Amino acid sequence: MFGVNVTAATQSETSSTTQSLSVPIADVSSASNIEEQRFRTIQQEIMAIISPSVVVTLSPEELEDRTFEAVGNIAARQQFPIGGTEQRNISQRLVDEMLGLGPLQVLMDDPEITDIMVNGHKEVFIELRGKVKRADVSFRDEEHVLNLARRIVSRIGRRVDETTPMVDARLPNGSRVNVLIPPLALNGTCISIRKFNEKKHSLEQLAALGAMSTEMASVLNIIARSRVNVLISGGTGAGKTTLLNALSFGISPDERIITIEDAAELKLQQPHVVSIETRPASVEGAPAIGQRELLRNALRMRPDRIILGEVRGAEAFDMMQAMNTGHDGSMSTLHANSPHDALIRLENMLLMAEVNLPVSALRRQIASTLDVIVQVERMRDGKRRIVNITEIVGLEGEQYLTHDLFHFDYQHTDAHGDIVGQFLSAKILPRFSEKARYYQLESQLKQALGVR
Template structure:
């Protein structure tokens, strides 16, 4: 048997119990025998993987999600499937059938994430059981047919030395980053989508002493630091009946009651920034969060926009954020090579002469690996006890 048709899938589905590897393999073997096919161990294993991907995974897209080099899988049409590897998009030769097949795949994946996707609810943002982030849109919102975006979650945590080897970090910044963690500085990691915020944050959390408890709050389970005491709280979308929602703001409040040594918010994207600022202003040092921003200097405006969703004034944000965060670590992707991510700036969070929130540059780096101190370097160095060494030039 070289193809898996809907009748064969239905036959397997009727036999599958708990959906384990063993139950799927047994169901595939029984269905094949009933169909008059005799399979060897190799053919049975291959067919079982195909069926399992079709029933519980992403079908023909699952192979890409299983590839550790792939970060995103984008479906624009049945024969218009793209993947991103090492920061570069490439068109694949995958054929998903017809428009109805793409729609069915989108609906099935949404259901696997506990979400509803149909004409009454034509867009969905969900987390699949394996942690993969799903976004799908149906017509008429998607003009040419169903669109599927899948972002794979990779659990590997890099060391700072590995990030130096890959060009993400300038060697002179390693002592600065180590000191930020050791002195329990509150950090905000900023950058555009795919700039490496989660990768850098996981590496930093891996430096936290092992006798400390880290409580991570996320929408999707992306942060996996090399640390023995990490507990994770994941946001929950409302179910198909519109009930059961638990948002990030709720989880930050729960995290405060869990005896955290460090509280980490995977991404500030809404009103939960109010709870984060409150938590970091009540003695919870060493906390971290990420935020989308185009530049370190844009972080204050971004925080103000998010905090406004929680009813906070600009003055209140400036007072809270300047006290809550010690430093901003801003990452960029080079224009010449979209696969190159690097830490471009370390900034100090403070208020300017007029009382407005600002991020003053302490260290600026370029893609070549060179770095130079900025006007706020002396203040950061004094905070970290690094006045004698300074960043590498």
């Protein structure tokens, strides 16, 4: 069960918990409403027995045991016809309200669900196996979902109110959370959760899942081992971070790696990893520290490689400088719909850095620094696939010269709605084969590409 260390709970969490648990009992007419009324009655009595001041002194296990026993006693006194299973469900619901995410907790506990989207208190959607569908959960009212949002952000020392109606946060398990409240959110409080996945797939495992061919997995592994500069491009939820984690498997354990992220998601298995995270401005007035400042500081920390979770602004210039000054093999992700769009977006980000260079000079720097763009896409059947592995060869006049080493060739959609296609190799030797030769990987590269 997702939970927090109750001994470290803040007073603001306790206050929010009290608000979310103190609710009036509604009139009911259906069987489901009778069950809800029963829950509300038990809930109110529980709060009289286990007050918030007691909650913060109990471990999650102690709280679960005490709640289960109290639910049984109340049900017997009120003569509620509940069995052991319903007693356990009610006590679990109560604990979720006090320590977890209330109605969302059951969704957090489901490993198949990757995203949870709350659109006001009546609508909750999930992404399950690549498809978005409505979840069979809801909140009591707007105050219920707003209290949960406040409790989430209070855990990281922030607040959400009319002065700060948008907040990014992170749950203790690493899941990313975005909160948007009225008046900006017209339909009520919105909570978007991108769940943290403890399981990290290797390139071979992603190939087995159909995200790429085994030959593409071999080439990407060689790219990582040969210290090729890589940019992973794709839309939201396309699997960029998942692929970045998989690529990192090819990094030598002898290298010092520094990761820079807005919300730490990368879990590298190498022994020498320094993870750095940006900091938003605090309510006490402490200034925000962004990726650009962290990237500049990382260059003073003697890194062998720098992995930037996502490049989205002026830090692109510092990333390109790092790749050009002995930190080859660096990796990052970027939001774009194609390799060409990724190059244009990268240009725009370099211009955001207020570098007094003409576009032609910026393009020369990109073409000489960046080696490969890997384009990932979540397709309409819900499956994530690598649709291009594209090498940047250089410039032809003022235009980028690129080669697709691999691309996904769509053929048709079968009766089940699944996309059928094949991953095709261009069977050409890339420019970075010189790096592969240096690391004694050229023969393996030729074999994976089908080059004689």
